[in-house]
Amino acid sequence: MPFFVALISSPLKTHFKFPIRLLNLSIINRSLTSLVSENNVRSLNSAIREFSVSGLSEKVLDIYVTLRLSGFKPDNFTFPFVLKACGHLNTLKDGQAVHTHILKVGFETDVYVANSLIDMYAKCECLEEAENVFDKMPERNLTSYYSLVSGYKRNGFVYEALELCDFMRILGLKHDRVGLKIIFPLCALSQCLKLGESIHAYAIASNLSSDLGVKTAILDMYAKCGMLEAAREIFDGILVKDVVVWNAMMSGYLGTKKPEKVLQLLREMCLERVPLSLVTVLLVLQACADLAALNQGKFTHGHIIKLGLESNAKVEGLLIDMYSKCGSLNSASKVFNSISGGNVNSWSAMISGLGMHGYGRASLMVFFGMMKRNIEPDWVTFLCILASSSHCGLVKEGEKFFDYMSRGFGIEPRMEHYTCMVDLLGRAGHIEEALRFIQGMPIEADASVWGAFLGGCKIHGKTDEGQSLEREIVNLGPRTGDCYVLLSSFNAEKGNWDGVMKTRGLMRERTVKKTPGCSLIQVNG
Structure with missing residues (x-):
């Protein structure tokens, strides 16, 4: 009987707590068998590393299971690769089983193993365990801190990540290139421009700003903080x-509503013969959708086919969305119908496209079709x-769908859903019902919800209802001009020019600008 088959069918299997996986015997070959029989730890680690570098995380775990069954004793270099595979596959139970093994063989105090444990738990959304491992470490290095910082960032705890970075500063730890590539995105996410600028100064003083990865992170930070001139200067x-x-x-x-600049950069990229990536394609498709640039969208679609990215779930959804927003519902339908089975992105995009073109009943049918396919x-x-x-x-x-969302699927409504419901009731003229809906919300309505309500009042001439809530809406301090413009128009319709001046004064005081109206005309493609 072949060596590995004998292992899997041996009585040891019943006593082994790690989940047994279906092994691909063509991958686990004879050379690996001989390495186990020789107990050649260093060579086995090299073999596992090759699988890990190749992204074959399932195979890494398959090998680990087999090695454990064979009685092989791993060392501190084996576990980081296995834990990385657990994190990549988001298999918490497997990671916990490996952690138990680590405790048994006494490698829990090894800094490299502990760092890998922190990273694995963070990727498996188990931050409490990641913190426990970090707290129990007798010795930490920069990677230990960065692993936990990245874990906080990955799980949405941006300010906790920044606090840990500040704690590193108090301890006198100096950031390296790896750390800067983690910290600058945190500044962007939290919109902490001053902190980003101070870290930029540190990078220059430490001679770290010449690194291309660091430069890109700085550029991205300035762009996401709205400092496009600074970002462009670095670019x-x-x-x-x-x-x-x-x-x-x-x-x-794209994040600052300048999609035309995205397409300009695309042309420059093509002239410099820089190959497009998946991210490039997604950004360009979104820009085409925002500009309703159909010809440019078709050109990009051609590039997608050449790159072999047409079956990517995100690309499929954005292609449907782009064609829909460019007014070519037939092209959107063709893309949708060409997808075998589909995914939630493509179905959602098709529902949206049909709705924006006035085919409400058809969009409902698409939803029910989605349910039939168990998506x-x-x-x-x-x-x-x-x-x-x-x-x-x-x-x-x-x-019915609003109710079905929470009752049938356990999806808690977000502010966007509440805004849509108020818009739905307001457009239909159910102003009083819309107000009762807002008052019954479990969370405080924001400016977008009140804007939808005021829009309904405007459509149906219910200026009194809109004006009666003026103080409440203004106290929210909305940052967009839509609410103020609607309130101002209500006052103008009533001949209340003092009210108009007061509203415009508030806009100036709060530096709120009216969103300008615009029309898009495509000339010569």
């Missing part, structure tokens, strides 16, 4: 730009179906 100063640098600048323009909707899907119901005046259907 222009990079003589040899890789695709990540181009993507960072594109992302900055579970997410919060975005329900947002699309509610928006579709709102645009098409399907009040009863929208109310």
